[in-house]
Amino acid sequence: MSLAHGRPYLAIPGPSVMPDAVLAAMHRASPNIYEGDLIDMVDGMIPDLRRTARTEGHVAIYISNGHGAWEAALANTVAPGERVLICATGRFGHGWAEMAQGLGIEVEVLDFGRKTPVEADRVSEALRARPVKAVLMVHTDTSSSLRSDVAEVRRAVDEAGQGALLMVDCIASLGCDPYEMDLWGADVTVTGSQKGLMVPPGLGFVFFSDRAAEVRRAMPRVSRYWDWGPRADPEMFYQYFGGTAPTHHLFGLRAALDLIHAEGIEAIWARHATLARAIWAAAEVWGEGGPLTLNVAEPRHRSHAVTALRLGTPHAARLREWTARAAGVTLGIGLGMSEEGDPKGQGYFRFGHMGHVNAHMILGLLGTVEAGLAALDIPHAPGGVSAAAKVIAEA
Numbered sequence: 001m002s003l004a005h006g007r008p009y010l011a012i013p014g015p016s017v018m019p020d021a022v023l024a025a026m027h028r029a030s031p032n033i034y035e036g037d038l039i040d041m042v043d044g045m046i047p048d049l050r051r052t053a054r055t056e057g058h059v060a061i062y063i064s065n066g067h068g069a070w071e072a073a074l075a076n077t078v079a080p081g082e083r084v085l086i087c088a089t090g091r092f093g094h095g096w097a098e099m100a101q102g103l104g105i106e107v108e109v110l111d112f113g114r115k116t117p118v119e120a121d122r123v124s125e126a127l128r129a130r131p132v133k134a135v136l137m138v139h140t141d142t143s144s145s146l147r148s149d150v151a152e153v154r155r156a157v158d159e160a161g162q163g164a165l166l167m168v169d170c171i172a173s174l175g176c177d178p179y180e181m182d183l184w185g186a187d188v189t190v191t192g193s194q195k196g197l198m199v200p201p202g203l204g205f206v207f208f209s210d211r212a213a214e215v216r217r218a219m220p221r222v223s224r225y226w227d228w229g230p231r232a233d234p235e236m237f238y239q240y241f242g243g244t245a246p247t248h249h250l251f252g253l254r255a256a257l258d259l260i261h262a263e264g265i266e267a268i269w270a271r272h273a274t275l276a277r278a279i280w281a282a283a284e285v286w287g288e289g290g291p292l293t294l295n296v297a298e299p300r301h302r303s304h305a306v307t308a309l310r311l312g313t314p315h316a317a318r319l320r321e322w323t324a325r326a327a328g329v330t331l332g333i334g335l336g337m338s339e340e341g342d343p344k345g346q347g348y349f350r351f352g353h354m355g356h357v358n359a360h361m362i363l364g365l366l367g368t369v370e371a372g373l374a375a376l377d378i379p380h381a382p383g384g385v386s387a388a389a390k391v392i393a394e395a
Ligand SMILES: *Cc1c(COP(=O)(O)O)cnc(C)c1O
Pocket: 014, 065, 066, 067, 068, 092, 138, 140, 141, 142, 169, 170, 171, 172, 192, 201
């Protein structure tokens, strides 16, 4: 029977759940883009944006998704023919590498697989073998749900002493997993609007340090549209966005930043950490009596924003179909997790738990999955929801 009527939960790792306050802020007539509220609002938003990435650096905003932010970061810092090193811990690392290749950049991919995070020693070794202009890494790779240590990679880059920039994809992690751009020494941080920032897809953000700004100034040529210079330091409002402003997204973003700063970024990190632990506790119990496993074995390497799980075929697809049809919960598909006997990685699925999610949503999500496992006769140990409730009760 279908029990799906009611408010649906899109529990995929982006786009994330949109708060009512964000939706309400966007529901309005077109504003004037030459004077008035919008202009004042954007000027005031820049410091609030910087606080989400914990940086005193610069920020450029693009009308783009995360892929656009990837391209923007590269277009401002690396010329065709120059070299970068990309640390890959899942599909998104490889995706950023492909983007760089498409720009004519020489790319070396350091592949850590899909089970273990970036290892700083291997980064050091690769840099000793061949210097690069920039090292790129994905903080939380959304396909594997691995989280890597940015500060450790910074130390490896500094030890190599070649002055390489460190560029970090925080598209999945910003506003979910703790991230300290300045403290950890990232030169460039890229993110998008539709994950921890809780706004529809359509805005890309590139934060950059003074050192990255210097590297930009020394570039022979940067595409006019992606040039972060005028966007980060506009002489007039029009330059913030290289053209017409993404008006409604900006109102949504303002509402989201208000929510973020009312709760406090550290409280947000703690909320995500506890909810993630509740999910892991449930999954570990279920796995005691059946095939379900968390993709990342070591808790300290797991993201707090997304969880990749292996259930095998055809169970994973059946479970996703059941939770959507019977209960109104949409789970994420496996991404980039091909393995022997399952070339498309269909035995995997993912929980997105980024942004506007709270304890009752996560308990509902887990209760729904436990019901689905039972309804479909997928072997599992019962009691996952109780284990999750215990984590939440003790938090
Ligand atoms: C979602 C995501 C991307 C891609 O963002 P798009 O908005 O889909 O272009 C890149 N990297 C990571 C880590 C992501 O989570």
